Amino acid sequence: MTTSTAQLxxxxxxxxxxxxxxxxxxxxxxxxxxxxxxxxxxxxRETGPDEPARWVRSAVRTEARIARRRTRREAAYHALGAGTPEPATGHDSSPERRALDGERHRELRAAVGRLPGRCPELLGAMLSPDDPTYREIAGELGISQGSLGPVRSRCLGCLRRMLRAEVAAPELGGKEP
Known part of the structure; x- marks a missing residue:
């Protein structure tokens, strides 16, 4: 590091x-x-910035923006369902967390029940705690196993659109609209 860089x-x-x-x-x-x-x-950089204070402010905001994007894209490895889940201690096993998880589960089930056509049956079967296979679900619903994927995709798209209309998504920065 040169003297001018050290001074800067x-x-x-x-x-x-x-x-x-x-x-x-x-x-x-x-x-x-x-x-x-x-x-x-x-x-x-090859050379020092012309206006160092302005450059620092701009660089900090740029790096912060990059970090925000990275945070939105990345998910913890255990949150993706891979590996061993973290032990249920402290915050994760608190009564409040269990109550919130139960409420979220009830809301999802209610939303699935409001879907049109065969979607409530199909998604209800897929959400079953018994974890049935595609073959079992197809047999239960009386449709071909090959059509389950496309039907599931359409049902999830319908659910996504319905929930997006019902729930106001917070803006970036956590501000409510």
């Missing part, structure tokens, strides 16, 4: 720390991680 880093450190601390919570990232990403961005 020393001069920008307080501004970067303040900007990162302000942007990090909304981005779902630690302020130190955000700072590190911006320092890397600075060191990857």
């Amino acid at each position: 880093v020393a001069a920008l450190r307080p501004l970067l720390a303040a900007e990162a601390a302000a942007e990090a919570p909304a981005a779902g990232i630690e302020a130190a991680d955000l700072e590190q990403a911006v320092w890397l961005r600075l060191l990857e």
